[in-house]
Amino acid sequence: MSSTDVVELILKDHRRMEDLFRTMRNVEADRAAALDEFANLLIAHASAEEDKVYPALRRYKNVDGDDVEHSVHEHHEANEALLALLQVEDTASEEWGEKLEELVTAVNHHADEEERTLLNDARENVSDERRAELGQTFREARAQYLDSACGSIENVRKLVAAAND
Template sequence: MTSSPAATATTDVVELILRDHRRMEELFRAMRNVQADRAGALQEFSALLVAHATAEESEVYPALRRYKNVDDEDVEHSVHEHHEGNEALLALLEVEDTGSEEWDEKLEELVTAVNHHADEEERTLLNDARENVAAERRAELGAAFEQARAEQLAADCGSLENVRRLVKSSSD
């Protein structure tokens, strides 16, 4: 039995965020593989990470703050971890040789930062959202998340210049 695209399509913000997290894990595997197009995987990862985090911060986190059973400290912590992820991403983007030891070191720093954030977010914010936010509202947030994410991707948000700008603005 095959599933139709409609059967797998969702606008539930929790599911959309989880889908991005799983794609990031796939891209990490590609970036670790010496036979893969590491630079291409990094380019896709960079765009996805920045678009994902920006969409969460602009559309999802502000809405979650309004729910009394969603911990505001978890939201603030997630924003802080996005900045850490951007810093680790920038360090990897600045490595010129994808076959170097420096690449491997900076990649592992990025993997650690992003996986730590994704794990915490899944256990705290996303579980809170599942339990406390109505399905219709999660669908509305999902649509807003997808739109903001698409706008970021269309604007080349993962470029080295943009990641540098994001890191600089978060440290000011």
Template sequence: MSSTDVVELILQDHRRMEDLFRTMRNVEADRAAALAEFADLLIAHACAEEDEVYPALRRYKNVDGDDVDHSVHEHREANEALLALLEVGDTASEEWQDKLEELVTAVNHHADEEERTLLNDARENVSDDRRAELGRAFKESRAQYLKDGCGGVENVRKLVADADD
């Protein structure tokens, strides 16, 4: 049975993103397919966190609201880096490689910080039952974003533009 603990679900997504980075770095792999899966996963994951998880965590006095705000800011940075990579046509080009490394840096920095701050705070301060509720809401929201093809370049462009407003 798969976990419904929101912390475990978020960690599973982080590990899958790392796997996809390895695939995208592999010159023999289908980099475009890996990028398409990664884009959908990153956007669905971040949007579901912002819709379902972050607002709930903000309500806990032992969860730092500044950490939540910082995570939202880092989602914006990751979206910008993702868009830059999506807009490079040739997956064999030096530019693609450079933009991929910028994306890897942004996402890995965020995942590392989130795991050390927000997720540990959630483990310590949020009951198992509540984490399971949040996990179900996160999974449902994430699934809807994935169903809607949220990682397409036009949607990512819109998310980046909306964040600038």
């Protein structure tokens, strides 16, 4: 049976995003399909974190609330970079490559920071049982977002607009 530890589930998504970046950099690959999977995964992952994981982590005194706020801010930056890439029509163009690298930079920076701060704090300060509960609610929320085509360009546009209001 697969782990329901929220930390492990988040790390697994981060590794999948890295795999998709490699595919999107490969000129031989189906870049559009990889981007579609990536967009849905990124939005579902970040939304589920913001809905279910971050509010719970905020309640732990040894988890830095500023780290939580910073992570939310970085999700918005990643969404803006994702939208910029989704708006490029030609996956073989130089512009597509440039926008992809901006997205890679934003997402990798966030994942690295989140892994070093929030996830390490969660591993040290949140019980195994509570991490399993959070993992279950994270997985359910993430699945609902994935079912709703959350990575569509229309939805990403809405998220970016809402964050900029």
